[in-house]
Amino acid sequence: MLAEPHSGYDLKKEFNQSLRNFWNAELSQIYPQLQKLEKDGLLTSKQVASENGPPRRVYRRSEQGRRALLAWLLDGPNVGEERISYIAQVFFLSQLNDPAEAIAFMQELREHMARWLESLQDVERCWQSEDARYPDQLPDDAFYQQLTLELGLKKVKCNVEWCDESIARLEARKTAKKSHIP
Amino acid sequence: MLAEPHSGYDLKKEFNQSLRNFWNAELSQIYPQLQKLEKDGLLTSKQVASENGPPRRVYRRSEQGRRALLAWLLDGPNVGEERISYIAQVFFLSQLNDPAEAIAFMQELREHMARWLESLQDVERCWQSEDARYPDQLPDDAFYQQLTLELGLKKVKCNVEWCDESIARLEARKTAKKSHIP
DNA sequence: TGTTCCATGTAATAAGTTACATGATTTA
C-alpha cells in the first residue's frame, strides 16, 4: 500500500473500501505500526501540508520494505490460520436448546451474507462500467484485486446457499421432532 | 466445550481435531485463559489424578459461564471480522512483477486447498460410516457440527475452483503479453 | 448549530505467538 506515499488516514480509507472484505485495521493500530515500521527501517516518512485540514505525515516503503513484502509473498500462501467467528457460533448452536432460536440465528446470518453479496456485486458493476478492459485486460495491480473480488463473490454466494440449505434442514428437523413427541 | 469437565490439554486436542478448520488456539493461550475465566467466575476447576501421566486440572463452566455462552450466541452472528491472509497476499501479488511467480503462488494455494478438501471429505466419510443417523437424524450437538463441516466442504471446493480459474486467466494473460511484445 | 470529514495520536487492556522449562510414560 505504500509503494506510493500515503498517510495513515489514507490507509484507513483503503481498508474501508476494498481490503475490509478480508482484512481490517483501526487507525489506533495503523498509526503506531507506521511508527514502528519506520523505526525498523521498512518505511520513511515526511510531513506535508494538507489542502483541507491539519498537516499530514505521509509514509513510503523503503527498499528494505519492498524486499520484506516480496519475502512475504515468496514464502508462499498463508493457509490454515483462518478464524471465522460465526462458524464457531454455529458449532455451539445446540447449546441454545431451541431450534427456533437456531433458525433465527441462521436467518440473520443469511441476511448479512446477502447484503455483503450485494455490496460486492455493486463493486463489480462499478469497475465494469469504469474500465473497458475489465476484467482480463486490466493492468496488473487491478487484475489481482479483481481476482480477490471474484473469490469474494464466489465465497459469499456459497455462504448464502449454505444458510438456505441449513435453514431448510433445521425446519425439517423441527417438524419431525414435533410429530414424534406430540 | 466445558459443558462437561475437560483439561486444557483436552481442549487442545478438540481444537486440533475439529475446530482447527475455523479457529485455533495454542496451549500457551489456553492455560492462562482457563485461569482467567475461573478468576472471572465463568469456570470452576479441580485437580484429578490421571491414568497415564501427571495430574490433570479439569475445568467446567459455571452457571454464569453458561449464560455468557448463550449471550454470545443470542447476540447474533459475528460477521465482518474475517482476516484471510492469503487473500491479502493475492491482492498484492502484482508486486512480484513476474507472472510466473504469481502462477506458482496460485498453484501452491490450490494444492493446499485440495489437501484441505480431502481431509474434510475423510472426516465426512468417517462420520457417515460411524453413525447411521448421519446427517439429518443426528443428535443436536453433532448435527450443528455437521453443518459447519458442510460449509467447510462447500467453501474449500469453491477455493479450489477459484484457483483453477485464476491460474487459467493468468496463463492466458502471460501468453497474450508475450505475443504483444515479442 | 450540530454533524461529518480531515488528521493526528496516546493509554489501557486484551488476545495471541514463540520460545522456554519440566518430567513421567508409552510406543516404535
Added chain:
DNA sequence: TAAATCATGTAACTTATTACATGGAACA
C-alpha cells in the same frame, strides 16, 4: 534408545481493540 504422548505452565513479545483526547474546516 529415540520419539511421541501426556500434562502443566511461565516469560517475552507482538498484535489488536476500546476508549480517550484534540482541533480546524466543510456542510446541512
